[in-house]
Amino acid sequence: MVPGAYTARVLDTGVDAGRPYLAMELLDGRPLDVHLREQGPIRAAEALRALALALAVALSGVHRLGLVHRDLKPANIMLTTAGPRPLDFGIAAIVDGTRLTATGGGPGTLTYMALEQFGEERVGPAADVWAWACCVVCAAHGASPFTATNTGGVIRRIVETGPEPAALAAVQALDPALAAVVARALAIDPAQRPADGTALLAALAAARSTGQDPAAVHDQITRGWQTLAL
Template sequence: MSPLEPLQPTDPPRIGPYTLLGRLGAGGMGAVYLGRSSGGRTVAVKLVRPELAADAGFRARFRAEVTSARAASGAFTAPVVDADPDGPVPWMATAYVPGVSLGRAVALGGPLPEHALRALAAGIAEALKSIHAAGLTHRDLKPGNVLLALDGPHIIDFGIARAADGTALTATGMILGTPAYMSPEQATAGEVGPPSDVFSLGATLAFAASGSSPFEGGTPLDVLQRVVREEPDLAAVPDGLRLLVAACLAKAPADRPTPRQVVGYAQQGAAPRTSGPWLPPALTAAIEEAAAVMAPSVAPA
């Protein structure tokens, strides 16, 4: 199944200098399109919903997202190539990463094997090193925000990233994020920093190994209570990675490893990636299909 859906009648044919070829996804905040410049550059264009563009608070948050995404550009993030957060309808274009989300990958092929989990852990942790070095905390790391590409995993969506100076664009005490992948301090509206992303990494790895978050089930409040009070069930995580995932999911931020330590642990006992794909054949095929939309022969929908 191609990741590209046809444009809808209400979609614009063009955003900025980019002709739109189809939809990559949509959510409550807006839609993401595949776009192409006249020079042939393929990008993912995020366009906010017109009614939200009139909301000064939302526009400020979107402007902050653009700033955060620019600052966090690294080998395993999607770099911003263009943006107009102050236009009539704000938009942002990032380099198109041909891949499938971790959530879709597990739905397609089931839990990942251990060698792929090690590569996933190391790749996400490397991305977090770049994000944290830029003074940011992602705050919404989850399977839907991890794209699996041929060269490894990429972190996307900096919609609720927060700078280290603590600048807040939301009301004090407001909880933002995805309950099953939040850290305990995030779930209780406490002080959130880089260790929170490491907790989310642990929950994301547990999902990749089992097909579900170790805290899922019931209402969002039930999930948050488990995140804060209960130990996760990691029985489905391979023995060689269970200690790493458990350490990432430590309740106290100071007890979690750093991204650099995660990379080192994930590489222990792993075969060097010198040739061959890091993912099972079905997922490699899905990624190659996602890459096919970059061909100039793709016509506007």
């Protein structure tokens, strides 16, 4: 269902000899977490903004379909020559609350989870916006802004103390306008964040006084992505 712009396309599904299968397009490149481990944080402002924009475009397509990814994280973002591609919609949920996972399935990865994912309330697109911000910070800093030495420390950061200042400073040093949108996306109250991927794109455009024309956004992503050594 998810459109192909900056997402990995599903080419076929079915059952063969009683075994379900899923065929996706073959992507070059490597996941963001591997890139960070081998080459360190992204230090080019244009590349970081291209990553942020492409992920926002992908989320916009996901959210327009009434889906929530719920597990956006560096391990699920492929850095390809054509741009970043979010993967793994295995724990996605329909926005109306219908789960696409078995009862009791994990709701996400702790250091990229918004506060509302800890409870029983409905998780909407704003949770993906939070995860988007965590991924952008991780790309510039090397780790999630909520990383801690243990699970309790992570939860304390998310619920009480807030993101690591040095992590946010890494984005601020590269792109202050992007850092301002990231700060909004990490608001504890989901209502204070950009509501979904489309609102996120609008916030990114407003922060830099640029247009939202899809062709112009695609061109900006392409030019910025060329500054990243893969």
